[in-house]
Amino acid sequence: MEEKVYVRLSGIAYESLVNGPGIRRVLFSQGCRHNCKGCFNPDTHCFDGGKTFCADDLVADILKNPMLKGVTFSGGDPLEQADKFAYIAAKLKEKGLNIWSYTGYTFEYIRENAHKYKGWKELLNSIDVLVDGRFEQDNRPEGLKYRGSANQRIIDVKNSLKYGKVLTLDY
Ligand code: SF4
16 A cells, blocks of 8 residues: 655645636745745644645645645745655646746746655646745835745746746746
8 A cells, every 4th residue: 555645834825816827726835945034934843743634635735625726835845855845846737727836946946856856846836926036125116926035936846847047927
C-alpha cells in the first residue's frame, strides 16, 4: 500500500478572492526561513507549528467545491515542503485546476538550486504561476495586486521554463 502524504499547514482559506484570479482555495504552508522585515504572518515561520493534514484529504475536499477556479499555496514558504505541495499540485492539475504558489525564493534561485532540494523541480513543473521573492516592507507602492511588494513578480512558470527566461503576467 502507498504511504500517505502529510503536509504541515498554518491554515486554510476556503474561498479566497485575493490570492490569485477567481475563487480559490488557499493552503498556507507552515515553516519559513526568510524572516522578512514586516512579515504579516510571523506565526507561520516555525517548522513545528500549525497542523499536519493528509494531502489526499485536502485534494478531495478541494474537488468537492465546483466554485473553485484554482488553488494557491501561500505561507510560510511552500518551497520548504515542495515535495508535498508538488504531490497536491499534480493531483489538482489532472482535474484542470489552476495552481499558484508564493515563495520567498526567487525564480532564478529555485532554477539554479532545484537539484539540491526535494520536490523543487517537481513543484515548478506542476504549477502555473509563481509569485517570487522576499517581502520588502519599504517597497509597497499603491495598487499592487496579488503581491506584497513591488520586487515580487507574478511569473508564468510554464512559458518561463519553455523559453528559458522570466516571463511575467500583468495584473
Ligand atoms: S517569505 Fe512570506 S512568510 Fe516568510 S518571512 Fe517573508 S513574508 Fe513572511
